[in-house]
Amino acid sequence: MTLDPQEKPLAPEVEKIRKKMLYLLIASSVIMVIALMVILIAIIYKINQTTLELEQTSVTSSTISVPTNATILNSSLSGNQIMLILRLPKGKRIIKIYKLNGQLISQLCLKGIN
Structure with a gap:
């Protein structure tokens, strides 16, 4: 630290406190940077896991037998079930x-329904 000619040097006790505050600032900054890195890594990991799960899902096909000459009026899908009227x-x-x-x-x- 350079002193201007008009500034007086700090008392030794105040200088000790200033150094401790500087160390505290550096330590908390390092912890904050590490925490942000961990959060970013977790987000990237989660995005990659979701992408892998989407790639692993396969399309399945099945046949549903409907009576001959029947007309499908409505269909509804819920989870792994399908309803046909x-x-x-x-x-x-x-x-x-x-x-x-x-x-x-x-x-x-x-x-009773027409």
Whole structure:
């Protein structure tokens, strides 16, 4: 530290406190930089993991059997299940719920609805 000719030197006790404050500033700055680096590494790691998971998911195909001459009125997808509302040739309506692998879970007959 250079002194201007008009400045008086600090007392030894004040100089000790100034040095301690300078060391504290340097130490806290180093800790802050390390913490920011750790956070950035964690974010980059998480982004890479998500990208790898998206690449590993494969497209599966399955066949769902629908009665002959049935008309699909509505379909809905929820999680790994699909619901189909069908109109049969005689005007009867049914709801079929399947897993995405094609396995029938439930079949409901709707009566009194045209």
